[in-house]
Amino acid sequence: MTASTLSPSAVAIPAAEAALAVLPIGENLTIGEPVTDPAAGAIDGGVTIVATLTGNTAGHLGVTVNQELVDALRTSPLGELDLATAIAPALDAVAGVLGSVAGAAQELTPDAALTAMAAAGELTVIPLTAGDEPQAAIVLSLPAPAPAPAPQPTPEAEPAVPVTAGYDLLHGVDMEITVELGRTSMTVRDLLSLSNGSVLELDRTAGSPADVLVNRRLIARGEVVVIDEYFGIRITEILASGDRDQKIA
Structure with missing residues (x-):
């Protein structure tokens, strides 16, 4: 883009x-x-x-x-x-x-x-x-607006060259993956009143799937599991491409 x-x-x-x-x-x-x-x-x-x-x-x-x-x-x-x-x-x-x-x-x-x-x-x-x-x-x-380019003579049409998507170039790119159990909102006053033992109520009910985000963009949902004393996420739903445009603010 x-x-x-x-x-x-x-x-x-x-x-x-x-x-x-x-x-x-x-x-x-x-x-x-x-x-x-x-x-x-x-x-x-x-x-x-x-x-x-x-x-x-x-x-x-x-x-x-x-x-x-x-x-x-x-x-x-x-x-x-x-x-x-x-x-x-x-x-x-x-x-x-x-x-x-x-x-x-x-x-x-x-x-x-x-x-x-x-x-x-x-x-x-x-x-x-x-x-x-x-x-x-x-x-x-x-950025400052780019100046309008000067008119150029129209070149003779050349045969189209097929372009191959170079996905291999992206294999080494690091992506940040975040699992979100839920969220809530509060005023600064409520935030400053928190103490040890305070409980925050999230916008999810018990048993609801967790969101899986890549670079803060929702791509899937799943359930939390424990593997060798570490938390993990079992993917239960891959969102369709049209639903992946949701950005978690």
């Missing part, structure tokens, strides 16, 4: 709206006007979570949050929580608007993230404010 180039101005507001719906910040935030000035995303004391975009739109995506959320996660009763995991739903939500998939997240300072993203493509910053104070920002770095 060939990655397409979207206009940052066309997707900035929908991307910010998607992120704001799942961003774990308590304040009521307002989406500001998209700008190209990196300073709009440089929140003092904040942290930027950056991920690479693959799929229909290639590029880089960043979510910057304020120091208040960073401190809340790092001083929770459960110990220091992973900020990248807390921000991952917002990354996936923006990637979905762009028709892409967000890769592994990386935690950077806002200055370092903005410098690297500005060097990689056209930078667009969408500030999220409470009153007049910036509390978070969505940062997009998308």
Whole structure:
């Protein structure tokens, strides 16, 4: 699949709206006007979570949050929580608007993230404010549109050459396989109240099959088994190709 180039101005507001719906910040935030000035995303004391975009739109995506959320996660009763995991739903939500998939997240300072993203493509910053104070920002770095190619003379038609799919070239590619028993959602307040012995209710009933994901994409279902003191999964259903487009957010 060939990655397409979207206009940052066309997707900035929908991307910010998607992120704001799942961003774990308590304040009521307002989406500001998209700008190209990196300073709009440089929140003092904040942290930027950056991920690479693959799929229909290639590029880089960043979510910057304020120091208040960073401190809340790092001083929770459960110990220091992973900020990248807390921000991952917002990354996936923006990637979905762009028709892409967000890769592994990386935690950077806002200055370092903005410098690297500005060097990689056209930078667009969408500030999220409470009153007049910036509390978070969505940062997009998308490739600049390629110039239109000059007209070329039409070459004489040549006989078609059969192409053989080189699947052997893919045999050594590593794929991440994940087995998911179920999931739930909770507020940051409920997350911070967890303690040893807490029980989380998942969205699966007892005996339901577990999901088998390859690179976060659902491909099969199965039942959990134990083999020589190790957990395993016995495949009970291979999903049809049309059903494999489900992406686990």
